[in-house]
Amino acid sequence: METKRTVFPNKVLPYLFVAPQLIITLVFFIWPATQAVKSSFERADPFGFSTQFVGLTHYIRLFQDPLYLNSIGRTVMFAIAVTAISMGLALLFAAAVSRLIRSSQFYTTLLVWPYAVAPVVAGILWWFLFNSSTGILAYMLRYFGVIWNANLNGTHAMILIIAAAAWKQISYNFLFFLAGMQSVPHSLTEAAAIDGAGPFKRFWTIVFPLLSPTTFFLFIININYVMFDTFGIIAATTNGGPNQATNILVYKVYSDGFIGLNIGSSSAQSVVLMLFVIALTFIQFRYVERRVNY
Amino acid sequence: MASITLTSVKKTYHGNVTAIHGLDLSIEDGEFVVLVGPSGCGKSTLLRMIAGLETITTGEVRIGNTVVNRLEPAERDIAMVFQNYALYPHMSVRGNLEYGLKNRGTPRPEIDRRVLEAARILEIEPFLDRKPRQLSGGQRQRVAMGRAIVRQPKAFLFDEPLSNLDAKLRGQMRVEIRRLQRTLGTTSVYVTHDQLEAMTLADKLVVMNAGVIEQIGRPLDIYADPQSLFVAAFMGSPGMNLVDIERLRGLVADLPASIPSGTGTIGIRPEDIALDEPATPHFTISATLEAVELVGSESLIYANAQGLSEDVVLRSQGIHRGNPGDPLTLHIRHEVLHSFLRETGRKAAA
Amino acid sequence: MVENRPFLSILTHAVLIAGVIIVAFPVYVAIIAMTHTDVTLNSGAPLLPGGELVANLIAVWTFDPPGAPPFWLMVWNSTLMALIIMIGKIVISIVSAYAIVYFRFPFRTLAFWVIFITLMLPVEVRIIPTYEVVANLGMLNSYAGLTVPLIASATATFLFRQFFMTIPDEMMEAARVDGAGPLKFFRDILLPLSRTNIAALCIILFIYGWVQYLWPLLVTTREEHFTLMMGVRQMAGAQKVDPQWNIIMTAVVLAMLPPVVIVIAMQRLFVKGLVETEK
Structure with a gap:
């Protein structure tokens, strides 16, 4: 990994500079992570006096547990829907904004601010919209004969969290798509125009293919977002219910461990999630334009 | 200081x-x-x-x-x-x-x-x-x-x-x-x-x-x-013409005897090649004109001599009017030659 | 480029107006709810503003929701938490990037990878053991517990590292010839040059700290350390028994206001910070 051509000769100073970051990382990240791995192979007696090595028991139980398999299924559904909706709409809006010159800043401003909305808040906003007694969307749906109740109907609950999660993520995807489109050289679209390609054709044959690194990057980021950052949305709305319909993996690991106090199973779930993030990070740095050059 | x-x-x-x-x-x-x-x-x-x-x-x-x-x-x-x-x-x-x-x-x-x-x-x-x-x-x-x-x-x-x-x-x-x-x-x-x-x-x-x-x-x-050889080629623009001695011998019968033994390359500065015949001892090379670059006060003439691997460059005052293919006679005085050893590339002692 | 396609222009604007409506609608409804009484809200879903805005604003600031501390205290806690996290992340990241770029020392690459690993270990995958560490260190229910475990930052470190690499090598060489040692160079040259990057990062990191929910939920059990995100969640949860939607939505809008205002007011910096930290 590179440094500057010339470096300062001090021997102690650099250690002092990296120490705070390293200490926090070791104490609050790496140590707890190893503990999670360790306790996923152990069972503690009810009084916490001794622990016993149980090998893969927790993992085997986990993947035989219909509730966990259900949670995986729900997570996959949730992830696909949120990623597709938020990326699709963001791509549409970015393509539209990039056609404009004078008003592009104006629309951008109006589209980006949901980035700053907390997941919890996003959850409550949509919960209110869909609330069966006061929500305007529930009210409108009733007009179409749909009796909306996310408290009782699992599909309704799923739609609710998908809407909230996708809504919040549009702004992020929009900004990256827009940045990607702005970096496509004008000469390319101009050449295509001279070659007789209309605006739609230019978009699909020139701009969109050139955006593929951005698209792939966003895909990874969105999966990460849906898997982890949506905790607040679930916690503020459905709490995983009704009847496990929205109990996605990140919420389940919390409720089983922190509320249900099932340490072994929760640790095994943690380790599964950890492997998942490691894989995502690996893919991101291996195939996406790299953030780090070493 | x-x-x-x-x-x-x-x-x-x-x-x-x-x-x-x-x-x-x-x-x-x-x-x-x-x-x-x-x-x-x-x-x-x-x-x-x-x-x-x-x-x-x-x-x-x-x-x-x-x-x-x-x-x-x-x-x-x-x-x-x-x-x-x-x-x-x-x-x-x-x-x-x-x-x-x-x-x-x-x-x-x-x-x-x-x-x-x-x-x-x-x-x-x-x-x-x-x-x-x-x-x-x-x-x-x-x-x-x-x-x-x-x-x-x-x-x-x-x-x-x-x-x-x-x-x-x-x-x-x-x-x-x-x-x-x-x-x-x-x-x-x-x-x-x-x-x-x-x-x-x-x-x-x-x-x-x-x-x-x-x-x-x-x-x-x-x-x-x-x-x-390195200094000869590096200093000066255009650089010194460097010619393999064996090729030069094939082209010129009357090379001066003063060239030291062991010489592998002969160097001649572009300004040391004349188109007009000088009074002092010299030898000549027949060549054809390849191209002329007019740089204002002087002309750089690229000439091709049969048997030499590269064009010879010469510098001539004023504007040289000529066309590619024109025959040229290059006059080179004996004292302007630089001799470099075949083995080391260093200057050959006289 | 000359393009004369009025239909396409209309379509473009239509798409964007629809987009703005989709994005703004939930917040619009929330803002409308701020202006009504709970009775109005529970009897129907008004789409036009009412006259209760001021009353609701006053009510929320004096409101002491069940199971949560007074509203103002939560605002204070959230502000403090976001600011400490923001400053902490910037400070420890800029100095570690400085060490990694401008020094060569044994284990430099190892240090870099240790920092990198934080990317792979979000709090969600190590909930209980991290809670235990914080508990063992006696940091539950404290500002230190709320913030310190969150201030390690690989992304901020990478951003600064990336930026330092773009500064010409000669800058530091010139400074050394001018008699500046490592601390002076950092203070006199590097920090001033990093101003824009720091500002852009501040925005992103303030938002990061402000929207935290899971972490404060884990480490605070006493009300006086609850944050705004926990508070609005608590209030929203309580609506099943006492649906004071006017107060809830007022609190929700206020809770999202600071970061949203920052993003809109400093859009250019925000976009720079966001796009560059992720690249």
């Missing part, structure tokens, strides 16, 4: 790549020394070793009477002008000039006096309160010089300071640097890959190649009497 002495200086990277092969050089007090050579020849590394920006693997660097090998750049009392100027972008011109003095604890009135004086010498007084980005390339260059001058160091080190300027400005600044150095009398080491710059600036020219010194001398001596 001080002399600079390098004794058996060597630089090795990562234990195996050698950039400088044990090199000796002495620079007199007040002398303007130019290190010239192609990129990668080690000239910048050498300069940065004098500055203290690179460590010295073995050998010794002295500034004045002090061995500076282990001294920090700031402790060596030198000033440096960088290729990209390295002005501090967030500081005004004044801030840039003052920074080094402040770090040294120079008293305020003295700082102000020196800054004003440097600004006056370099004619940058009107810009003292501007930021570097508000200046033109030439003005930035002057600020970079000013930053060196205010320090009144033992030596100035220049690392290709003019290569970011356009040709015209480069010419002006060259003259100015030379004048400034004469006035201040500060020992200067100047690195460039531009042989014209090297020729015009140097009291003493050091031609480097692949981490070794090829030749040291006054610029005109080096031009007139290159000690190796």
